[in-house]
Amino acid sequence: MAIHTIQLQNIPVAHEVHIVSFKDVENASFLREQLLGGNAEFEYAFVDASTIVSTAHILVAVHQAVHKLLVNEKLRTRNVHSEIVFSLSPNNNITEAFRRFGIGENTKSLLCVKISSPEKTISAAEVEKHLMESVKGTQMEFNESTIAAETDWANVGKCYKMKGCKEISKEVELEVLGKMVMRSVG
């Protein structure tokens, strides 16, 4: 099974993070329509993986969104899953955040994140089954090298206003995280 289930630090154990990664996705516009139409079966964070630079990058966004939910801070978006996408953004423009980091018509590599919570418990097997049925693409492991292989640095540069980065490094990773933190503190 290539689904990756993570328990984040300082988040109640009843909240698990399921992540499935796909490349060569062919039905991005169908998936996007499900989100836009508010189809409850498709409550996922569908992230365009070309904008993601490392595994920690997406996990930081997940942590920020789940933390907000838990401390009852008002979410800026519809639910914790859309909040994950928003959390990736370096600024407070929600429309732009979805356009840049969320699934688009032409998304080829996709990260799907599902939060299992006490109110809506869902197992890794259920998530994987549903995604395997719904996403037309090649499932991949979620790890540093599969993420790195899909990163589009020109796109990352645009999204985070960073110039000249071509590969992941400590500085680049922390610079991206820094921009996400700054958004969260205004």
Add this chain to the structure above:
Amino acid sequence: MAATEAPRELIKQGAEALVYKTTYLLPTIPALLKHRPRKPYRHPTLDLRLTKHRCLSETRLLTRCRGLGIPVPAVYFVDEARGEIYMEWISGRSIREVLDAMIAEGRKEEVNDLMKKMGQVVAKLHQNDIVHGDLTTSNVMVRGERKSGLLAGATMEKVDAEVVLIDLGLGMMSTQEEDKAVDLYVLERAFLSTHPQAEDLFQDVLTAYEGSFKGAKAVMKRLADVRMRGRKRSMLG
């Protein structure tokens, strides 16, 4: 509700903050947690506002420094309502301890090198109109290794003694030469009190500082005034 509480080891209980070594996100990512607890004697509304303000101010300064390439810990996560900042764990020691060791072992060249770096880092801060606000020798760390990446290729790389500024809790933006001179003065006092033989050492810091940016000369001039006032004050007792 049970949570995967990251283990915390208290490393300092200051007047304002509790400082822990802990982890962030995953058990493999070491982090420093700076927690400003509630002050029961303050009015709750005021208390919350002050806590938030200090957390955000420290976070903004740290982030600004990083953006400018000034070595400070990266901020990982902030919960300003609870008064918590998670930041990069710097594996190293305070410059005070490092200097002690270097001096005791007679590593003169390394000492000179370190002083020069110290002067350059403070210069970069001041050149960008950031004032540290509490520039003592415990608020400057020296690290000899660096973890490359949070998770991405999380390997240790050796670096040549790198100076890292910490604790910007009292920092601020300021264009005033006076504020910058006070930073230098505080640092000088800290050096002299921990390393009495340090008069020459601090001169090396100042030389490096002075050579590093255009406004440095004016700050140095101010430093003379600040010293004078300090001396008068201590004579008055």
